[in-house]
Amino acid sequence: MVETGHFALVLSFALALVQTLVPLFGARTGNPRMMAVGGPVAVTGFALTAFSFAALATAYASSDFSVASVWENSHSLQPLIYKITGTWGNHEGSMLLWVLILTFFGALVAVFGGNLPATLRANVLAVQGAIGATFFLFILTTSNPFARLNPAPIEGRDLNPILQDLGLAVHPPLLYLGYVGFSICFSFSVAALIEGRIDASWARWVRPWTLVAWMFLTGGIAMGSYWAYYELGWGGFWFWDPVENASFMPWLAGTALLHSAIVMEKRSALKIWTLLLAILTFSLSLLGTFLVRSGVLTSVHAFATDPTRGVFILCILTLFIGGSLALFALRSSRLTAGGLFHPISREGALVLNNLFLTTATATVLVGTLYPLALEAVTGDKISVGAPFFDLTFGPLMLPLLAIVPFGPLLAWKRGDVFAAAQRLMAAFALALAAVLVTALFVDGASVFAALGVGLAVWLVCGALTDLAVKSGAGSVAPAIMLRRFAGLPRSVFGTALAHLGLGLTLLGIVGTLSFGAEKILSMRAGETIELSGHTLRFEGLYPAQGPNYSEDRGRFALLGADGSTISEITSAKRFYPVRQMTTTESGIKTIGFSQLYLSLGDEATDGSVVVRLWWKPLVTLIWGGGLVMMAGAAMSLMDRRLRVGAPSRRRKPTGAVPSAGLP
């Protein structure tokens, strides 16, 4: 099975080469039979990659320690779920998952791309194949997941204990679907540049793919943030770590792309810019791959001592980013600029959105790369941490968030700010009330906290205002309004939900950072601790045995006003003997949208235990907002104009069909 998997991987590489060269040549020479090769090859390539991945997963599930990667990252005593998720919990396996998803998206284009112009489809599949081919080559030459060991060891070295968590089952696949999903937008852009024109079908296709990728990336980042929150044991949800930034940059650029693609689809403007953004977004994904895989983040010297993988990815990076940007420079002048619009208009608002989002992306990029560049050039070492991003990224986001509610209320071409402001009066009043209530009635609220809460309320109410205005609130009878509300295009709900989710996330961040409380102390069994109106009693430490670890569980009783136990919170210190590693399992109790977060420390010789307790108000909204944003993207995808299917295509186009004109 393992050798067959390896062979399938080699075959996939060969097929990716075919998928690149034949359709590309066919499109150049106008040979329809050669162009048609792309589709079936892409589907077969996906099937072979899936088989190869299944072979590796089987090796992991059956603890086949003759495979080097299984030996390094698995153990026979691990629960089955972690044996399987361990498949992608390491460098080799995660690269295989990366190409699996890449070929999956390629196959999707092949299957659903029947209504694309033949040359565009051929070129898209060719570019997708080229990305695949380089990464297959990377895996086969530098990171072979199927490498064998002889003699086979009797026992594995265990998966890193931090990764032995359900988060590993959900977070990586979601994140990859988002990350790699942007490759489709990239392929479409490069294909358009190769052809030298952007037509209506290009515009119609790029937006749904952006939505899909953005939806998964949002989910992946939110999930990763929650995972780090409960797994790392000190309750932080975002660290501005270079590794996190690597996934955040494509998200920011992708968000900008999502918005500029609207302008392109509806108004046929900003075409060149959208194309460039699509290229940049995927380039940032590739850059992230380089940053993490090359080891350059840990230190420039680590990169210099074992540069094989790093240099290979750097070559891929140069080839695709350099190549696509060069192509852009050569060809973009051929593309015609689209429709005109007044600065005060929906288009204008979206341009402003793009200005702030791209600047924010660049800020994160510079903050991440500057220390590396400085060390490489001058040898000086500096650190760029959270305080830098708070000072730069924060101020960039504030004006952007403040103008968000205006965007959807402005008309295309020429909008009226005063009319929009008038409609937003209620939202503004509520936001102002929130600021005042927070400032006056919440203890310890700073000016920033009050303004933050106000901004969050402004976003949420602004999103609701948009829905109310579009259903005709105030001008028609409630019954008609209800009917109009139900009849609104799904994309309108999508916009409102996404903006509402953004507001919720902001509320969660402000709530946690501004109104949270923390206590650190040594406790003995029977002692109680009180924090923000919640009383906990330490019941004691109880040893327990897991499948591949032993742990000390600290049990705490949450006490009610009358002193009775309402519920129990358990935090544990786990010891994994194989890797000789200790992890902390935090104890979390969700109360409303807030959480009590408890983390156990060292046990002293006198039997007392160090306990750290946090009260995190509204913290679940941070990730809940992310889920709402995902729901918004899903809603937009269900919009009638994007639903794929033969019957709906035959139907006569009704109003909502975009009319992105030919250049």
Place this chain on the structure above:
Amino acid sequence: MTRFSLASLVLLLSLLFAGGAFAVKPDEVLPDPALEARARALSEGLRCMVCQNQSIDESDADLARDLRVLVRQRLVAGDTDQQVMDYIVSRYGEFVLLKPRFNLRNGLLWGTPILLLLAGGFFIVLTARSRRSTATAALTPEEQAALDKILRRD
């Protein structure tokens, strides 16, 4: 991407495994709450030098503990926040600061957001202007004269 988060989790934690679970220990906490609050605020801006992108406030490494104790000692001795920071930087170098200093060497770092925002805004305004002027290009004098002539004829 996953690998990023995986790597981040692993890197962030790999240095914590030696012993306990978290940073500030009860025996480090200063009796004066105001002084302790200042110590915590300063700690959040100082890097744990043996960790991956962690402040000494979050880190469990021995070196981080030494630095936390040092910060508190200086505060108790009566130093201002700035003096504490300067003292730590003089001993450990600028690498220890999570917020890089505003100086010429870091100019590009701090300047990028503002420069880019201004350049972008300028570019947008310029494009909008030129678009509008091409859209409603004024008549040349000859055209105006011709038009006047036609209008006068009526």
